[in-house]
Amino acid sequence: DSGEDLTTIIKIISNVAAHPEEPKYRTLRLTNQHISPLWESPPHRSLLQAVGFQCTPPPQTPGTSSPPLAPTTPRAVMHETGPHTAAIALQALGAPVPHPPSAAAAGGGGGGGAAQRPPSID
Numbered sequence: 001d002s003g004e005d006l007t008t009i010i011k012i013i014s015n016v017a018a019h020p021e022e023p024k025y026r027t028l029r030l031t032n033q034h035i036s037p038l039w040e041s042p043p044h045r046s047l048l049q050a051v052g053f054q055c056t057p058p059p060q061t062p063g064t065s066s067p068p069l070a071p072t073t074p075r076a077v078m079h080e081t082g083p084h085t086a087a088i089a090l091q092a093l094g095a096p097v098p099h100p101p102s103a104a105a106a107g108g109g110g111g112g113g114a115a116q117r118p119p120s121i122d
Contacts, residue, residue, distance in 0.1 A: 005044055008034055010095045013051055013086045018098035020083030028053060030074040039076065051089045052078040 015025040028035045028048070038044040039055075053076040078086075083100075090097045 005038055005041070006093075008038060009044060009047060010090065010093060012048070013089050013093075014095065014098055016051075016078060016083050016086040017090060018100055020100050026053075026078035026083075028076040030055070030076060035076075047089075048076065051085045054079065 012025075012028070019025045028039070030036055030039050038048065056075050056077050087097050
């Protein structure tokens with residue numbers, strides 16, 4: 001279903017925008033039952049590629065041009081500019097753009113990012 005496919009793509013892109021420092025959100029296993037049909041569909045693949053996902057070639061055996069002996073899982077990996085591009089894509093799709101956690105929130109600084117005053121000494 002095309003609506004479910006678009007929902008899945010928006011979720012993928014939202015995860016990248018919300019967690020730009022997390023490599024796991026910038027990697028798609030192309031053997032995944034939800035991802036494989038998207039990657040096989042030219043319009044969906046074009047959208048994923050437009051936000052920065054590219055199929056990674058299998059690693060080569062050092063010193064040869066032959067593929068590795070052990071099979072590898074095909075993956076699509078987003079390049080470094082992907083998180084910024086993901087936010088732009090979400091805006092273009094009319095989807096909400098999540099904001100990555102701030103350094104203060106991640107460090108448990110509390111206060112919702114507002115500056116805290118030192119206690120007064122009276």
